[in-house]
Amino acid sequence: MSVSLTIEAEFIREVEPGYLLGIASVLGVYHHIEFYRVDVDNEGSITGVWHPECGAGDIDNENEERFKSLQSMHQVDYVTVRIEPFDGEYVCVLFPFEQ
Numbered sequence: 001m002s003v004s005l006t007i008e009a010e011f012i013r014e015v016e017p018g019y020l021l022g023i024a025s026v027l028g029v030y031h032h033i034e035f036y037r038v039d040v041d042n043e044g045s046i047t048g049v050w051h052p053e054c055g056a057g058d059i060d061n062e063n064e065e066r067f068k069s070l071q072s073m074h075q076v077d078y079v080t081v082r083i084e085p086f087d088g089e090y091v092c093v094l095f096p097f098e099q
Contacts, residue, residue, distance in 0.1 A: 007026055008024065010024075020034070020086060020090065031095055037050040037086075037088045038088075078091045
């Protein structure tokens with residue numbers, strides 16, 4: 001069985017440079033939606049987390065730590081998305097609201 005889902009994200013805002021937060025509804029259940037801006041190479045592979053001053057790989061970047069934590073939980077090749085009107089490529093993650 002397969003189900004087609006449409007996810008609508010709203011209230012997307014930039015909390016820090018390269019880190020966006022919003023709200024998404026999936027089957028009527030609200031989720032936090034997080035976006036991490038990443039650098040990608042010409043083949044579309046992620047090369048690191050984007051940083052406003054020096055590009056990928058800045059150790060002091062909180063987004064780097066968040067993304068490393070995410071990668072340690074889910075070791076997959078992430079697909080990137082573009083979020084208008086924000087610049088760059090982002091990895092998108094959904095977390096359901098807690099009761």
